[in-house]
Amino acid sequence: MSSEPIERRVSYIGDRLKGSSCSLCGKEYFRLKDYCGTCGRKSFGRMKDIDFFYEKGVLEVCTFVKQPTNKFVKLGSYIYGIVSFHNGKVRVPGRLTDRILNGSNIDLSSFEDREVVPRFRRRYTVEQSEVIPTISLTFTFGDEYYPHQEYEMTKPRKEYETPGIVGYGVYVPRFRIKEPTMERSVPFIDEDAITAAVEAGKLALVHSGIDQALIGKVYVGSESNPYAVKPIASKVAQVLRLGEEDKTEGLQSVDAVDTEFACKAATSMFKDATALVYYPGAHMPYIMVIGTDNSQAAPRSEIGGELDFFVGYGSSAFIFGKQDVIAEIEGWYSCTSDTPDFWRRDLQPYPRHGGRFTGEPAYFKHISKAAEKLMEKLGLQIDDIDYFVSHQPNVSFPIKVARAIGFKEEQYMPGLQVVNFGNTYSGAAPIGLAAVLDKAKPNQRILLVGYGSGAGSDAYSLVTTSQIEEKRNRQEFSVQHQAEDKHVEYVDYDTYRKLKLGL
Amino acid sequence: MSPQLCPIIVGVGRTKFGEHYEKEPEKLIEEAWLKASVSAGIERKDLDAAYIADYFLQITNKIGIEEGFLSELTELHIPMEKTRSFSSALLNACNSIQAGRYNVALVGGMEKMTDRWEKIRDDLMLLEDPWSYYAGCTPEANHELMLREYMKKHKISGENTEKLNVALAQISVKNHHHATMNEQAQFQREITLDRVLAERRKVSKPLGLLDFAPISDGATALILASPGVANKQASAPICIAGSASATDYVTFPAREDRTSFVASRIAMQNALRMADIRQNDVHIAELYDQSTLLEMISLEDLGFSEEGEAWKDVYTSCKDYQGFYVANGRELFVNTNGGLKADGNPLGATGGAQVFEIVKQLQGEAGNRQVKTSKELRFGCALELEGFGTKAYVHILRRN
Numbered sequence: 001m002s003s004e005p006i007e008r009r010v011s012y013i014g015d016r017l018k019g020s021s022c023s024l025c026g027k028e029y030f031r032l033k034d035y036c037g038t039c040g041r042k043s044f045g046r047m048k049d050i051d052f053f054y055e056k057g058v059l060e061v062c063t064f065v066k067q068p069t070n071k072f073v074k075l076g077s078y079i080y081g082i083v084s085f086h087n088g089k090v091r092v093p094g095r096l097t098d099r100i101l102n103g104s105n106i107d108l109s110s111f112e113d114r115e116v117v118p119r120f121r122r123r124y125t126v127e128q129s130e131v132i133p134t135i136s137l138t139f140t141f142g143d144e145y146y147p148h149q150e151y152e153m154t155k156p157r158k159e160y161e162t163p164g165i166v167g168y169g170v171y172v173p174r175f176r177i178k179e180p181t182m183e184r185s186v187p188f189i190d191e192d193a194i195t196a197a198v199e200a201g202k203l204a205l206v207h208s209g210i211d212q213a214l215i216g217k218v219y220v221g222s223e224s225n226p227y228a229v230k231p232i233a234s235k236v237a238q239v240l241r242l243g244e245e246d247k248t249e250g251l252q253s254v255d256a257v258d259t260e261f262a263c264k265a266a267t268s269m270f271k272d273a274t275a276l277v278y279y280p281g282a283h284m285p286y287i288m289v290i291g292t293d294n295s296q297a298a299p300r301s302e303i304g305g306e307l308d309f310f311v312g313y314g315s316s317a318f319i320f321g322k323q324d325v326i327a328e329i330e331g332w333y334s335c336t337s338d339t340p341d342f343w344r345r346d347l348q349p350y351p352r353h354g355g356r357f358t359g360e361p362a363y364f365k366h367i368s369k370a371a372e373k374l375m376e377k378l379g380l381q382i383d384d385i386d387y388f389v390s391h392q393p394n395v396s397f398p399i400k401v402a403r404a405i406g407f408k409e410e411q412y413m414p415g416l417q418v419v420n421f422g423n424t425y426s427g428a429a430p431i432g433l434a435a436v437l438d439k440a441k442p443n444q445r446i447l448l449v450g451y452g453s454g455a456g457s458d459a460y461s462l463v464t465t466s467q468i469e470e471k472r473n474r475q476e477f478s479v480q481h482q483a484e485d486k487h488v489e490y491v492d493y494d495t496y497r498k499l500k501l502g503l
Numbered sequence: 504m505s506p507q508l509c510p511i512i513v514g515v516g517r518t519k520f521g522e523h524y525e526k527e528p529e530k531l532i533e534e535a536w537l538k539a540s541v542s543a544g545i546e547r548k549d550l551d552a553a554y555i556a557d558y559f560l561q562i563t564n565k566i567g568i569e570e571g572f573l574s575e576l577t578e579l580h581i582p583m584e585k586t587r588s589f590s591s592a593l594l595n596a597c598n599s600i601q602a603g604r605y606n607v608a609l610v611g612g613m614e615k616m617t618d619r620w621e622k623i624r625d626d627l628m629l630l631e632d633p634w635s636y637y638a639g640c641t642p643e644a645n646h647e648l649m650l651r652e653y654m655k656k657h658k659i660s661g662e663n664t665e666k667l668n669v670a671l672a673q674i675s676v677k678n679h680h681h682a683t684m685n686e687q688a689q690f691q692r693e694i695t696l697d698r699v700l701a702e703r704r705k706v707s708k709p710l711g712l713l714d715f716a717p718i719s720d721g722a723t724a725l726i727l728a729s730p731g732v733a734n735k736q737a738s739a740p741i742c743i744a745g746s747a748s749a750t751d752y753v754t755f756p757a758r759e760d761r762t763s764f765v766a767s768r769i770a771m772q773n774a775l776r777m778a779d780i781r782q783n784d785v786h787i788a789e790l791y792d793q794s795t796l797l798e799m800i801s802l803e804d805l806g807f808s809e810e811g812e813a814w815k816d817v818y819t820s821c822k823d824y825q826g827f828y829v830a831n832g833r834e835l836f837v838n839t840n841g842g843l844k845a846d847g848n849p850l851g852a853t854g855g856a857q858v859f860e861i862v863k864q865l866q867g868e869a870g871n872r873q874v875k876t877s878k879e880l881r882f883g884c885a886l887e888l889e890g891f892g893t894k895a896y897v898h899i900l901r902r903n
Binding site: 010064068078081082083123124133 | 707
């Protein structure tokens with residue numbers, strides 16, 4: 001049995017890699033320390049809080065673990081070693097993640113003395129009923145798929161009348177499975193909807209350059225939270241230190257909530273975020289909205305297994321505000337009907353499809369309606385819109401609905417990311433939006449239409465600003481990078497199922 | 504320390520090490536203590552106090568208050584204290600006897616590791632820091648990291664890498680050879696260099712199955728007495744001339760030097776100072792070969808070999824093994840009982856087997872494994888570690 005207080009303490013330090021540094025001699029420690037061993041009593045009260053969450057380290061020495069202890073068995077073989085930060089001022093133990101090591105001959109020296117980036121992951125296997133242990137003493141190489149990026153806070157230059165997106169981040173892992181019409185993203189075994197949400201949020205902060213303490217609320221939309229009861233959003237808020245931090249109590253002054261409406265759990269909240277930052281009485285300069293899913297699907301041989309050709313894994317995070325906006329939200333429209341086209345009952349591991357409702361009475365009806373109603377409301381014609389992005393459960397649906405509304409290939413293809421990553425459920429339409437924002441020029445209009453089974457759609461019209469291009473340089477880990485990076489690794493079906501099931 | 508003040512080992516006893524699946528831990532310590540009391544010629548009522556050691560009985564056998572079991576066993580109500588390692592128990596017993604508090608103390612150690620075969624490697628992680636465990640450390644991983652750091656620090660490459668690897672394998676072969684002459688050892692059989700190397704190749708690792716000490720059950724005991732009492736009893740008294748311990752960070756990655764154990768170095772220096780001898784006076788040593796690497800590292804830490812040179816001493820000595828290492832140009836007998844590797848490593852009892860061996864050797868009663876030295880064998884030392892060098896205990900024994 002795990003102990004909740006221990007889990008709380010370990011993850012409070014370990015998720016963020018918190019440490020201390022002595023303001024007298026500069027000595028640094030991993031973990032919080034109230035005094036410095038070198039300076040002794042005079043350093044009491046003069047230790048500064050530091051953390052290594054956005055830092056890069058060096059894997060100094062490592063070994064190949066083939067026989068892990070019991071809780072690590074599902075990880076298979078892995079590299080374990082010593083990682084140093086700040087030129088050896090601090091050394092921590094670490095495990096390399098995102099590597100499938102099947103070969104018996106491993107040249108350890110090829111791993112050593114390379115830069116590594118801390119990654120937030122599940123720690124090890126526990127009982128299904130227990131608190132999920134997490135940690136960031138897991139690392140990947142900075143010169144591979146996931147680059148090291150500094151989090152530089154910048155003072156905002158311009159305030160906009162219309163609120164909108166001020167930064168965003170997309171995270172999909174480097175593992176993929178190939179299908180006839182698409183590639184699907186596959187989590188590594190220590191990943192889940194929680195870890196992806198933190199990754200995306202981290203990347204959005206890096207891109208936005210805002211002060212994370214100014215975030216007033218975080219929404220996390222998901223339908224694959226590994227907990228039936230316990231929010232992902234609280235983990236995101238704690239790890240990313242959103243809102244003002246009260247260190248003595250270990251509290252973040254932020255509102256955090258999970259939302260659920262199948263695949264529109266995140267897009268639905270864009271309007272709430274926009275409205276909150278606009279309302280002066282809220283005193284919330286920024287709001288973060290995350291869509292994250294380890295999209296669930298029964299194995300192909302079972303009922304509901306038809307989904308197992310399409311589902312992906314990934315997350316996207318958007319930060320809304322009025323300062324240094326890159327895309328203003330000019331309007332929205334939502335529609336809802338009680339249509340059971342897709343559901344998952346409590347305690348059931350995999351969702352089911354209501355075959356007769358899938359498609360026409362659900363996806364197509366709601367998306368077309370939302371798109372057309374919003375265009376009507378804003379007086380927009382097809383030609384006024386530069387990009388059309390819709391929810392993308394497969395390749396054919398979003399193309400079909402885009403064509404039915406009247407959009408042309410150049411309008412809908414840039415946002416069609418399901419071909420690269422599969423259906424990432426809550427993250428699917430937002431990843432499409434991110435791909436478009438990665439490319440869009442200033443003063444372009446994007447029509448985003450999310451869809452959630454059950455059923456409903458939210459349509460948004462966004463107009464990019466001149467700041468979109470200057471902020472672009474802040475994000476190396478773009479959607480295109482993740483789609484095309486040479487470090488992407490393909491796995492077979494059995495490996496995919498094992499990885500997806502997790503620790 | 505002046506000879507009048509040195510505590511004296513008046514009797515030693517031990518069980519065979521290995522898998523005792525038919526015996527409760529109490530039966531093991533009973534056997535060891537009875538043997539020790541017989542060899543000391545004392546009765547249980549002569550005991551003033553007992554110090555006993557084990558690491559894991561709470562976990563492996565759900566025994567929480569070992570002292571209570573021992574009280575019941577001996578039908579005594581004397582003060583008893585429990586520590587982790589045998590050497591820790593011994594050091595505490597030495598302190599109290601030197602302080603004049605007790606005249607006769609039982610020092611014992613036991614472990615029952617095979618009762619929890621499936622989980623014992625996880626249990627062993629209790630000896631590492633939790634953060635290393637959280638990051639995926641295994642009981643073997645730090646040994647492997649230390650070896651790599653050692654090679655980097657001393658720039659060992661090419662042909663020398665080969666020699667170092669062979670030297671480490673030879674340590675295992677040598678210890679197994681010694682154990683063939685120890686009827687109490689867990690593995691009383693020779694192994695070949697090729698087998699040690701083959702086990703490494705099987706897992707493509709620098710250290711393989713035969714480089715590591717096994718999982719063992721066993722118990723050891725000794726009777727420690729104040730000089731006044733002992734001189735009346737023992738025929739060939741062996742005294743503890745020096746005893747010292749030192750500590751180090753539990754977090755291996757946070758240590759300044761990861762190619763040696765600073766705790767071993769400090770403990771040895773202090774034990775030598777207490778015994779008022781130089782390390783050259785020590786001709787026989789029991790070192791803590793949790794892995795072959797640790798025997799090699801300990802040769803350096805205790806000052807028998809120069810830093811970065813121990814593997815050369817081992818390699819040369821084992822080419823045509825004469826029963827001892829030639830380290831720094833002089834003979835040194837190491838792990839003549841087979842070491843942890845072949846004698847066995849029931850954690851809480853291990854230190855007792857080390858002392859048992861030194862006592863027998865110094866008394867000239869080690870049977871067919873009795874070492875033959877050109878000079879009189881007067882001093883021997885035992886190094887025991889807790890965790891991965893987190894604590895080190897050095898005891899220097901002298902034949903009076």
